[in-house]
Amino acid sequence: xxxxxxxxxxxxxxxxxxxxxxxxxxxxxxxxxxxxxxxxxxxxxxxxxxxxxxxxxxxxxxxxxxxxxxxxxxxxxxxxxxxxxxxxxxxxxxxxxxxxxxxxxxxxxxxxxxxxxxxxxxxxxxxxxxxxxxxxxxxxxxxxxxxxxxxxxxxxxxxxxxxxxxxxxxxxxxxxxxxxxxxxxxxxxxxxxxxxxxxxxxxxxxxxxxxxxxxxxxxxxxxxxxxxxxxxxxxxxxxxxxxxxxxxxxxxxxxxxxxxxxxxxxxxxxxxxxxxxxxxxxxxx
Numbered sequence: 001x002x003x004x005x006x007x008x009x010x011x012x013x014x015x016x017x018x019x020x021x022x023x024x025x026x027x028x029x030x031x032x033x034x035x036x037x038x039x040x041x042x043x044x045x046x047x048x049x050x051x052x053x054x055x056x057x058x059x060x061x062x063x064x065x066x067x068x069x070x071x072x073x074x075x076x077x078x079x080x081x082x083x084x085x086x087x088x089x090x091x092x093x094x095x096x097x098x099x100x101x102x103x104x105x106x107x108x109x110x111x112x113x114x115x116x117x118x119x120x121x122x123x124x125x126x127x128x129x130x131x132x133x134x135x136x137x138x139x140x141x142x143x144x145x146x147x148x149x150x151x152x153x154x155x156x157x158x159x160x161x162x163x164x165x166x167x168x169x170x171x172x173x174x175x176x177x178x179x180x181x182x183x184x185x186x187x188x189x190x191x192x193x194x195x196x197x198x199x200x201x202x203x204x205x206x207x208x209x210x211x212x213x214x215x216x217x218x219x220x221x222x223x224x225x226x227x228x229x230x231x232x233x234x235x236x237x238x239x240x241x242x243x244x245x246x247x248x249x250x251x252x253x254x255x256x257x258x259x260x261x262x263x264x265x266x267x268x269x270x271x272x273x274x275x276x277x278x279x280x281x282x283x284x285x
Contacts, residue, residue, distance in 0.1 A: 001084035003077070007097050007138055010050075010089065014139065017087050019047040021142030024168075026135055029053040030070040030186035031079050034176035038145040039083050041173055050139055051080060052091045054098060059127030065275075070186055091139075103130045109159050111247045116266055117152045117277070120238050125156045132157055136166050144168050149175045149183050151266055151279045155248055175278070177203065183278045195271040198232045205229055206240075206265050206280045213282055217254055218242055221265075229269060238268040238275070242282055257284060 004010045014022070023046030025038045042049045053076060060066035073092075080090055107129040112118065118125055136144070146154050154172055161168060176184045181203040182196075191199060205228045209221050216224075225240045241250035244261040251257055263282040268275060 001081060001086065001088045001090055003090045003092060005092050005094065005097065007093065010091055010138065013089060014048075014050075017048050021046050022139070023049040024135065024139050024141035024144045025049065025051045026132065026144070026146075027051060027053055028055045028069065028186065029076050030072060030189070031076045032176075032184045032186065032188075034147055034149065034173075034184040036079060036083060037176050038147060038173050039080065041171065042143065042145050043083060043085065043088070045171075046143060048087055048089070049084065050089045050091055050141070051084065052093075052135060054091075054093055054131070056098070056127060056131040057095065058099075058103065058130050059124050061121050061123050068190065070189060098131065098134055103134070105130060105133075107160070107163075109156055111249050112152065112156050112159060115152075115243065115248050115250060116239055116241055117268065120268060125153070128153055128156060129160050133160060133164060136161075136164075136168060141168050143171055145171045145173060147173050147175065149185070149277065149279070151245070151264060151277075152248060155245065181207075183276070185276060187274050187276065190274050192272055195234060195274065198235065199271055199276065201229060201232060201235070202267060202269050202271075202276060202278050203280070206267055206278060209240075209265055210280050210282050213254065213284075218252055225265075225267065234272045236270040238270060240265065240267045242266075259284065 004013060023042035025042050027035050039051055055069055057066055107126050113125060158170055178184060180200040182199045205225050209225050212221050222240050226237045229235050229237050242263055242265050243250045244263055257263055264279045265282050266279040268277045
């Protein structure tokens with residue numbers, strides 16, 4: 001694999017090695033098997049794959065979170081070296097390469113920007129849109145690979161592609177979990193031992209919640225999820241919503257669920273100082 005840090009050099013390399021389809025996997029590093037599953041999928045479909053490692057400052061509304069975000073570069077490169085091929089590329093730009101001038105663009109994503117993650121992380125998805133569009137402009141990929149764990153981000157990126165008329169196809173990989181069910185996340189390593197031990201409760205509870213839809217309404221299910229998780233000391237539910245995968249508008253009753261839509265239970269939990277997200281598909285009532 002080739003390691004490139006400059007935008008101009010990357011563009012030159014793409015011209016030299018581009019074979020359709022060109023695959024792209026955006027990451028912020030601190031890689032785990034969830035990321036590697038994305039890269040493996042990209043390698044299986046694309047003769048050339050570009051993996052970015054860049055901690056994007058514009059999508060962090062919490063500056064402490066940005067400072068504390070893990071950056072184990074050597075470990076990341078070793079993991080990628082086991083998957084990527086000779087002509088594949090790891091793109092590791094710095095802030096001056098990604099943002100040679102301040103990015104003042106403001107995006108509007110309708111209902112996507114007013115629910116769940118957007119409410120609790122103001123400005124986050126505008127930062128996501130800035131960096132993803134910048135990558136798409138630089139790389140011009142044919143296929144881009146994202147993880148289902150970042151449920152709302154996937155919806156935002158799809159809307160971004162539509163708004164800016166990119167030709168890239170978005171490929172979504174299923175959530176990869178630890179053996180105890182916890183969704184793999186770069187932030188898991190920051191959990192205290194006690195919080196890490198209790199964290200599988202999140203997936204266990206939303207799994208139970210998805211099975212409750214036949215006999216219970218949304219309000220009752222939400223109350224159950226919040227009560228069950230917050231019984232653990234130090235765990236606080238920021239939100240739990242049942243929403244469709246297009247507009248992400250939360251439903252308040254089962255009667256609001258439309259037969260031609262797919263619904264997911266989406267959750268964000270503060271486990272001590274660490275924020276964890278997860279989601280699971282809900283069957284129709």
